[in-house]
Amino acid sequence: xMSVIPIPAFSDNYIWLxxxxxxxxxxxxxxxxxxxxxxxxxxxxxxxTTVLVTHHHHDHTGGLAELAQRYSxxxxxxxxxxxxxxxERVGEGDACRVLGRRFxxxxxxxxxxxxxxxxxxxxxxxxxxxxxxxxGGCGRLFEGTPEQMYQSLTRLATLPEDTMVFAAxxxxxxxxxxxxxxxxxxxxxxxHFQECQRARExxxxxxxxxxxxxxxxxxxxxxxxxxxxxxASAQGQSDTPLATFTTLRAWKDNx
Numbered sequence: 001x002m003s004v005i006p007i008p009a010f011s012d013n014y015i016w017l018x019x020x021x022x023x024x025x026x027x028x029x030x031x032x033x034x035x036x037x038x039x040x041x042x043x044x045x046x047x048x049t050t051v052l053v054t055h056h057h058h059d060h061t062g063g064l065a066e067l068a069q070r071y072s073x074x075x076x077x078x079x080x081x082x083x084x085x086x087x088e089r090v091g092e093g094d095a096c097r098v099l100g101r102r103f104x105x106x107x108x109x110x111x112x113x114x115x116x117x118x119x120x121x122x123x124x125x126x127x128x129x130x131x132x133x134x135x136g137g138c139g140r141l142f143e144g145t146p147e148q149m150y151q152s153l154t155r156l157a158t159l160p161e162d163t164m165v166f167a168a169x170x171x172x173x174x175x176x177x178x179x180x181x182x183x184x185x186x187x188x189x190x191x192h193f194q195e196c197q198r199a200r201e202x203x204x205x206x207x208x209x210x211x212x213x214x215x216x217x218x219x220x221x222x223x224x225x226x227x228x229x230x231x232a233s234a235q236g237q238s239d240t241p242l243a244t245f246t247t248l249r250a251w252k253d254n255x
Contacts (some may be wrong), residue, residue, distance in 0.1 A: 002101055003167060007040050009033035012170040013059055014207065016128060018050075020099040025049045027073075027098050028069065028120070029128045030168050031075065034063030038070070050098050053086065053131030055115040059113040060168065080114040091116065092161075101123030108132045108156065110149025111139030117156070125163040128209070130157065135169045135196075136189070137175030139219045146246040151222075153245075157221050161212030172196050172206035178255045181198075182219040183228050183250055189217035219248055237250045 005083060007015040009032055016029040017040065025216035027050035031037050041048055052054040054077060059093040064075060064085040076096050077086040090096060092107035096118075098215075103118040104127075110132060117129040131139035132149075132158050141149055176193040183189065192213065214221050222228045223244040232238040 002099065002120075002126070004147065004164075004208070005037050007180070009036050009168075009206075010059060014168055014170065014205065015063075016168075018099055019046070020101070021082075023099070025099065027052065030054055030060035030130060031063035031067055032057075032059035032061060034066045037063060037067065039127065041071075047071070048073045050076045051077075052098065052103075052118050052119060052128060053083060054128065054132075054168070055112045056080050056082045057112065057131070060130065067072045078114040078116050083116075091220065106155065108152035109143040110146075110152045112140060113143045115144075118165075119159065121160075123162070124210075127156070127159060127163050129167050131219075132156065133165060133214065133235060134169060134175055134213070135165065135172040135206055136179050136192075136218050137171060137252065138218075138249070141249060146249060149249070150242050150245045151193050153220055155217060159211045161210065161215070163211040164170075164208040165210060165214060166208045170200075170205065170207070171213075172202060172209075175241050178221050178252050179217060181255070182231055182251070183222060183225070184231065185227060186217065187215075192217050220245060223248065 004110045005017045010030045018027040026046045029052045053074050075086050076088045079089040079091050094105040099118050103120045106117045108115050110115045113185045122127040126181050147253050223241040229238040229244050232244045232247045237243040
């Protein structure tokens, strides 16, 4: 059984730690900050064997050099020479084994052009999606186009409903406040918002989400819904799902 543990970093990042059957060998995803990772490994007497990287932004890669020097892990990430410490460069259609479990690599450009996600089928399935899909939202378009991000999200939305979504940031409450404006009559979203508010009051993570939940509450996955399209029409074009997505993303940038 693979467990996934959030290691908080910076103001709102999560570095995800993977552990199989309580083994001392573990993996981490997107270690932007080295200190909380080292502190956790030393406290729990764990050995870092693998690092997964979703994209090149410093808050996801800043700890790589020191982790590489200290633990010599297998570092797996995008085919982007900007990320200096990657040992195994992967892209669309590749797969890798992490702690004995097979992860498929999915190209999901939009937030950045090099962005990839790691998906492990199973019961439940696991998705490490970096800054592409958040609970209730999606990443800003720093390098990619609205069409690229829309296609990436549409693809992720086709994964099994029970897929656990491990996003890289605690953005949930802000995203759901925007979702209230973009998709105002959504009882499922309102219920989840209340649950997440209680979790944050107790300093608990609102993640992981699931693909099934995101289909219900995330306006960026609901751009074919007529109510979402009608709301978006007051902000810009909404005559197609892509136009609706483009309008929502621009609206969220200034919300």
